[in-house]
Amino acid sequence: MRVVLSHTSHPGNIGAAARAMKTMGLRHLHLINPYRFPDPQATAMAAGADDILENAVVCSSIDEALHGVAFTVAMTARLRDISIEVKTPREAMPELLQQASAQPVALLFGTEMSGLTNEEMGKAQVLVNIPTDPDFSSLNLAAAVQVMAYELNVAAQGFVPKVAEARPASHEQMEGYYAHLEKVLFEIGFFTTQNPARMMQRLRRLYARARPEPDEINILRGMLSVTTEYNARLKTRYQQEHQDSLNIHANNQQNV
């Protein structure tokens, strides 16, 4: 179980988040481009969770931070318009624990001011919103980490993972698929009337809900490869036919 903090502005929040993690038995912290880290303020706020800060992994991208992870829960303060699965912390925990029993999982938190970007949320399988007073939803970053870690700790009491659960594709496999899909959709001219970024977000949501297994990703990518090959064959045949018709035309010319 990995906690990932993206682009955190205040080092004190990193320390307070580390403390919140440690009280609930979480140990592994990944930081994407923290504004200042390490920092004395982080250490002061960790108040004894220094080991978590010392072992924190600083990354330069979300893909690096989620490397090897197969299931990511991302936090969102807003209930967005995008067609999306947003759960409460309590609803999300059983699946998070189930997934964690078989492979690496992550809890992903955005910046203090603006949360996660759409691109970052697109890397997650589930979005979670901590219910707040609608008139004042400004939850402190470390407070959000505390609530999630607390819910996880409570849910973990007496949790028994189901066996023989399907193993989902890894973060790298999913990203490989999305890149492949986008390339083919460009290739076939799908994006001429669409906003590519927004359409890819929606497709990410769809496939995130499906929790594809590695074999299924192979099938999906196989379909993409065949699409490209078919297009290539079509193109070759078209060019051939075009060449043939040019030849015929040339022959006709000669025969005139």
Next chain:
Amino acid sequence: MRVVLSHTSHPGNIGAAARAMKTMGLRHLHLINPYRFPDPQATAMAAGADDILENAVVCSSIDEALHGVAFTVAMTARLRDISIEVKTPREAMPELLQQASAQPVALLFGTEMSGLTNEEMGKAQVLVNIPTDPDFSSLNLAAAVQVMAYELNVAAQGFVPKVAEARPASHEQMEGYYAHLEKVLFEIGFFTTQNPARMMQRLRRLYARARPEPDEINILRGMLSVTTEYNARLKTRYQQEHQDSLNIHANNQQNV
């Protein structure tokens, strides 16, 4: 619903606690002898919950902070030896909400370093322990407020109070009873072989579990009053008899 922070050392924690409260719709903050308040650090950490700080009530004693309150949930980090009802946050919420539907209730938090005193915990009807990793149970004060306020907010969704619930005695009624009881126990010499403070703590636990109604407190105090009156009558009778025997003795002397 009142949040009471006792003897808070760091003004930043008061501000962070106010922010945590406001995110979950709590408004009323009482501070018992805060080390520094108001303070710019409190305002900075409140991050928009300034109204809660401005309306905070600073008190000089726990009895002042709990004035008018009929049901108090107190936080404890330690699972003590004393015979006591310690619940998880989730277990405590239904009763807290039920009580809050009929009269003022309080959530009581101790200091950063040592939590609540035994005397302070003796004023509560229920103790709550937030489950943590036993190797690192050092929950930040504002983080504890956040977890409790969050649990309360979740529990409040769709909560419907039961009607015709018995109305418990107020904080003042209970304190009046305990003072009366202690006085009578001294009067009858109950404490000669007991530690009075410890014994009163145990009696507080017992009566806290019983959630006495105002009428029942009247009955209990009635019993105490009758005990005192009976003792007084006994004493008068003893003195009368003693006087009588002295008189007889004197008469006998005269008759010699």
